[in-house]
Amino acid sequence: MRLLIVGTLEGYITAAGKIAMKRGAKVSHTDSIEGALNALRAAAGADLVMIDVKLDIATFIDSLKAERITIPVVACGIGTDAAAAVRAIRAGAKEYLPLPPNAELIAAVLEAVAEESHSIVCSDPAMIATLRLADQVAPSDASVMITGESGTGKELMARYIHRKSRRSGEPFVAVNCAAIPENLLESELFGHEKGAFTGAVARRLGKFEEANNGTLLLDELSEMHPRLQAKLLRAIQEKEIDRIGSAQPVKINVRILATSNRNLESEVRSGNFREDLYFRLNVFAVAIPALRERPADIPMIAEHFLKKYADANGLGDKTLTDDAMLMLRAHHWRGNVRELENTMHRAVLLSRGEEVGPEAIMLTSQMLAPEGGGQSSIPANSPVANPFAGPGGTVPAAPYAPHPGAQPPLVVAPPTALPTSYGPKGTKGGAPYGGGGGTTTLQGLIGRTVADVERDLILETLTHCLGNRTHAANILGISIRTLRNKLKQYGDEGSPVPAPGEGGEQRASA
Numbered sequence: 001m002r003l004l005i006v007g008t009l010e011g012y013i014t015a016a017g018k019i020a021m022k023r024g025a026k027v028s029h030t031d032s033i034e035g036a037l038n039a040l041r042a043a044a045g046a047d048l049v050m051i052d053v054k055l056d057i058a059t060f061i062d063s064l065k066a067e068r069i070t071i072p073v074v075a076c077g078i079g080t081d082a083a084a085a086v087r088a089i090r091a092g093a094k095e096y097l098p099l100p101p102n103a104e105l106i107a108a109v110l111e112a113v114a115e116e117s118h119s120i121v122c123s124d125p126a127m128i129a130t131l132r133l134a135d136q137v138a139p140s141d142a143s144v145m146i147t148g149e150s151g152t153g154k155e156l157m158a159r160y161i162h163r164k165s166r167r168s169g170e171p172f173v174a175v176n177c178a179a180i181p182e183n184l185l186e187s188e189l190f191g192h193e194k195g196a197f198t199g200a201v202a203r204r205l206g207k208f209e210e211a212n213n214g215t216l217l218l219d220e221l222s223e224m225h226p227r228l229q230a231k232l233l234r235a236i237q238e239k240e241i242d243r244i245g246s247a248q249p250v251k252i253n254v255r256i257l258a259t260s261n262r263n264l265e266s267e268v269r270s271g272n273f274r275e276d277l278y279f280r281l282n283v284f285a286v287a288i289p290a291l292r293e294r295p296a297d298i299p300m301i302a303e304h305f306l307k308k309y310a311d312a313n314g315l316g317d318k319t320l321t322d323d324a325m326l327m328l329r330a331h332h333w334r335g336n337v338r339e340l341e342n343t344m345h346r347a348v349l350l351s352r353g354e355e356v357g358p359e360a361i362m363l364t365s366q367m368l369a370p371e372g373g374g375q376s377s378i379p380a381n382s383p384v385a386n387p388f389a390g391p392g393g394t395v396p397a398a399p400y401a402p403h404p405g406a407q408p409p410l411v412v413a414p415p416t417a418l419p420t421s422y423g424p425k426g427t428k429g430g431a432p433y434g435g436g437g438g439t440t441t442l443q444g445l446i447g448r449t450v451a452d453v454e455r456d457l458i459l460e461t462l463t464h465c466l467g468n469r470t471h472a473a474n475i476l477g478i479s480i481r482t483l484r485n486k487l488k489q490y491g492d493e494g495s496p497v498p499a500p501g502e503g504g505e506q507r508a509s510a
């Protein structure tokens with residue numbers, strides 16, 4: 001939880017900050033609205049803003065909206081100044097907190113924000129049983145291996161276990177082992193001393209030390225190189241780590257959670273994953289069912305995201321029609337909850353009135369037949385399954401007429417609409433999405449590495465989205481986490497990364 005305090009809070013900054021820090025929040029402070037906007041633009045990141053009621057909250061919230069920065073804002077002021085409180089709430093603040101700060105009130109607000117952004121929505125008995133198991137294992141210090149297909153909510157489950165554990169007031173630190181190159185992952189996890197290698201200009205603490213007394217999530221652990229697996233095993237067994245370049249081991253107290261979307265047992269059998277490490281980490285196993293195996297969750301999660309994105313885009317209340325719900329229930333959801341989330345995000349932006357009908361439901365993975373040849377009950381190329389579907393269920397270039405105020409190009413713009421060149425310098429276009437991609441454009445890519453093309457695609461999409469990470473991740477079909485990891489890597493390698501709200505040149509941290 002990262003808290004940004006804006007203004008002087010009538011001289012109570014230190015007290016409020018201390019209370020928040022005690023609850024595990026990372027607190028930063030700026031005096032002015034401009035300072036806050038700059039920090040948020042530069043991706044400094046915050047989960048909650050506490051702002052002095054004396055500042056111009058309406059202008060601040062309007063600027064956030066204009067720049068599509070979604071963040072809850074809580075106003076703070078002396079005592080119970082009812083008029084100021086009403087003004088702040090009218091301007092869009094979620095809450096009004098009276099000063100001097102009250103520890104319980106601040107704790108409740110922080111908790112509500114944390115719950116809101118990481119709550120697990122479910123009603124299917126299969127998922128409820130999985131949550132019960134998580135509840136049982138959470139209080140212990142045992143390692144937990146969380147498995148499930150991509151997009152089922154493994155990271156969400158890890159956060160849930162941390163929240164329910166005795167370590168909930170301590171840091172939760174996640175490392176995506178697949179997104180970090182092997183040579184960097186070692187220093188990311190274990191840290192390094194100054195001069196340990198070329199470029200190590202200062203000591204850097206690794207994620208193990210950052211997570212000390214708390215929980216470390218090793219996301220996509222199956223991707224870790226065997227050499228590092230050995231070092232990880234030692235860290236877990238000995239409860240100490242060696243920073244690169246140091247002969248002095250550092251004691252650590254970290255609970256490990258790990259996720260994998262591969263079958264780790266077969267990775268062990270094929271020699272790609274150490275058996276001893278597997279048994280160390282697999283003290284408890286929590287297997288999250290695929291979304292299609294918990295059909296009762298589909299309507300509830302769909303409604304949840306419908307509300308979330310309608311609120312985020314200021315589009316008022318929306319409801320799904322029966323036909324639209326039928327389509328959602330019948331779909332195979334190979335991309336699981338992430339795919340459903342993206343589908344609902346698009347539906348919100350494409351629907352015109354209060355009702356969201358089948359015409360707004362674009363099931364982009366229709367073209368991926370379910371494994372084993374099974375189809376959803378509605379054929380992929382049926383106009384009902386996807387009203388925009390072309391032959392084979394692909395989505396044609398720009399078939400919709402967006403209603404005013406929506407930003408469909410951010411979500412469904414075809415590659416040709418992007419101001420980009422995916423090919424070598426000077427060539428235009430490229431169609432990595434289904435439908436419409438021709439051999440000419442593909443030929444333009446020959447001679448370039450996949451990593452190179454991927455970087456261009458990601459950076460151009462981000463530029464197109466004015467630096468908005470969420471929109472870019474949606475268009476790219478990758479998780480926001482994967483996008484952030486990639487951006488960090490590109491930034492480290494010297495590529496200019498657009499900051500939120502920027503379409504262009506400014507460098508920012510991912």
Ligand SMILES: Nc1ncnc2c1ncn2[C@@H]1O[C@H](COP(=O)(O)OP(=O)(O)OP(=O)(O)O)[C@@H](O)[C@H]1O
Nearest residue numbers: 119120121149150151152153154155156261337338
């Ligand atoms: N039950 C749920 N309720 C609400 N949101 C959910 C639920 N399950 C997943 N999500 C959302 O779906 C998205 C994907 O979840 P998450 O990143 O946890 O999946 P994952 O299994 O870790 O994916 P990957 O394997 O690709 O890293 C996130 O935005 C998450 O908040």
